[in-house]
Amino acid sequence: MSWHVGTVVSTNTESPSGRSIVFDVPGWTGNLAGQHVDVRLSAPDGYQAVRSYSIASADSSQRVQLAVDKLPDGEVSPYLVDDLQVGDQVEFRGPLGGWFVWKPTQAEPVQLIGGGSGIVPLMAMVRAHAASGSSARFRLLYSVRTADDAFFADELQALVGPAFELDWLYTRETPSGWPRPAGRITRDDLTSLTIAAADNPAVFVCGPTGFVEAVATHLVALGHDPVGVKTERFGGK
């Protein structure tokens, strides 16, 4: 697969440590919801770094939106979050991956579970679901440290409707008056806030490796078919 050159057309601060970036990528012919892209940065001395990022957009245009959370000891993410400016260019290889994807032709219920910036490929699915007018039942459980750490919070809230339910889970600090104390996701949370295994949902889980491991283990214990639980781990904590 060949590399494309993408030019930054806009950025938006999503959280204290993350932002979304829209690139114009000539030759890009669109992507499926859930796919990712490899991003290559080249330094003047020839040094190159490649990292994979999920795509937040899902349409047939040559605009590609990524959303990146800064890893404190990261090599590439601090540059993308703090330094990259409108007009700057990076290289893209993609769209990639035909497995962690949702297509508007799918009619079964869908449960999305995201931790932190793991929301990104799920956001693409929520957007594709809304844009297609699909009546498939969608439910998203979004786990964040605090309310300020949520990406795309306003857009997600605005999309809530008969075919899209949104549930929040806070791990460090809750909004005032929130009934559930802050804490990591538990099996009881999954029982009360996700579509039951008996309804045979397609399940997509994305986030840091520890989060995905915990969620996937709980889901299997709750009766979900392991093969029906699709996961995308970032690595890291």
Place this chain on the structure above:
Amino acid sequence: MDHVDGNALAGPLSELFRFDLTTASGRCQHCGDVTVLARAMVYLDPSGYVVRCCVCDDVLFTLVTGPEHVWLDLSGIAGLQIPTR
């Protein structure tokens, strides 16, 4: 070290194969489990990737990239079923 999913190898493998190998189903030579390679566990190493079976943890394949060559050792996979549509 933390692992990621086989799905993450779609880019590097796209340089070698004309189909998306992560959507192919492979049989583990060790335990016989058959599943899409996107579900395998990928360990990143400075020189490449080690891909392990998500059931038995045995090595399915390794991919090492050097300046002149790529080494792909598929000896942990007994067979591949590749979707053609």
